[in-house]
Amino acid sequence: MGHSTAKLSLDDFPEPEQVVRLRAQLLEWYGRMGRDLPWRRTRDPYAIWISEIMLQQTQVKTVLPYYQRWLIALPTVTDLADADLETVLKLWEGLGYYTRARNLHKTAQAIVKEHGGVFPETARQLQVLPGIGRSTAGAIASSAFGRCEAILDANVRRVLGRLLAVDDPPARAEAKLWEISQRLVDPQAPHNFNQALMDLGATVCTARSPLCLLCPWQADCLGRRSGEPTRFPVRPARTVRSEIAGVSVLIECQGKFLLVRRPERGLLAGLWEFPFVESVGGGEPEETVRMAFGNRLESLERLGQVEHEFTHRHLTAQVLWARWAATLDELPDCIEHREHAWVAPEHWPEYAMPAYVRKICRLQCLQ
Incomplete structure (x- = not known):
């Protein structure tokens, strides 16, 4: 041979x-x-x-x-x-x-x-x-x-x-x-x-x-x-891509916006994002946000929608802007136990963010 x-x-x-x-x-x-x-x-x-x-x-x-x-x-x-x-x-x-x-x-x-x-x-x-x-x-x-x-x-x-x-x-x-x-x-x-x-x-x-x-x-x-x-070679069976749908809300107070850090494990571990609330039952984005944050959000406005492909997931996020009717120290229960920061837009680039959040940043800058 x-x-x-x-x-x-x-x-x-x-x-x-x-x-x-x-x-x-x-x-x-x-x-x-x-x-x-x-x-x-x-x-x-x-x-x-x-x-x-x-x-x-x-x-x-x-x-x-x-x-x-x-x-x-x-x-x-x-x-x-x-x-x-x-x-x-x-x-x-x-x-x-x-x-x-x-x-x-x-x-x-x-x-x-x-x-x-x-x-x-x-x-x-x-x-x-x-x-x-x-x-x-x-x-x-x-x-x-x-x-x-x-x-x-x-x-x-x-x-x-x-x-x-x-x-x-x-x-x-x-x-x-x-x-x-x-x-x-x-x-x-x-x-x-x-x-x-x-x-x-x-x-x-x-x-x-x-x-x-x-x-x-x-x-x-x-x-x-x-x-x-x-x-050749035989490929593994394709994993079914799951759908993630929810609302990202840009909460503004005194010219700063609320950022929260994701948990240390799991998808996008340790990165910063705007508060994200998964949609349940197909309700309107405003309703979804109010259920999570109560009545301290004012002047809710829709900024648009972003989509992003992860390896086995597809994310669709409705993007809302809202004014925080309380002080910077007062936070809803869903946020207060997570690492968070109030950050002015000019300092957003200093924070490590996933790609879908950068899309939201660009969306906000166009408003």
Whole structure:
């Protein structure tokens, strides 16, 4: 099976000559077509770790400006460990999946406290840290320390699943794909090999329209030979998106507006928002707000509506403005036990807010 048209099969994969050839083909392609990305120009484990976490479920073009701003503001793991959470969340604002940012903060503190500020070098050690899974650990260990560790992010899973036409259900396929990835990774160039796999999935072996004729592995790919490469690997069943409907109310008093911080766990944990009341029974927004805040709201006005897509949720918020008829110290029961602040509009940018709240801010500024 040493010639370029050999057909792969999982039963006898890999043969030594075959693995050598696949590695050489991929690395040669990467040398010509690999993307020039800033985290590939460094071996600093901190910078590589930040990039890997940002890239989880987020496209490269979105990550680039965040990555550059982050390293200017927090250039070392000690800087991140010493930063307050509000600063971290503000730097992350707009990237979504905010648990990633909170875990970055926790992990930096753990590295400083438990490892003297020195990054662990093995994938096994890295996986113990908050927010670092097996694939992320493999990427950091291979890129920063030259360790022969496999990765299996969404792009790599797709490339390898098609290469060997893995049609098992997702849960059963996982172990098989990890084994393939570990067998293929080049011990002489683990960083470049893993980066090449990710690039191949991102730019050629794409989810819906793979460019098979540009692929260095096209002669061996069983998915391509099947005539239906997009059938591999089998995708998990789609999660039904739930609907969240409610009212965001901009409560004004003495030129300031009430902001409340979301709980430390759950959706948008730790971010600031205007008071949000979920709608019950399809009532009018004004009625929903008055039930929550009583009769201390005056001059209710509708400002409009905002919508936002989360991973598995769709939010629709009616936006109201109201004047607070009490003092800044008097708050309704639904607010007084939550962290809150009265903030003038010119200071809103200083608070870490989710994207849907930024939409509301823009809506208010147009009034």
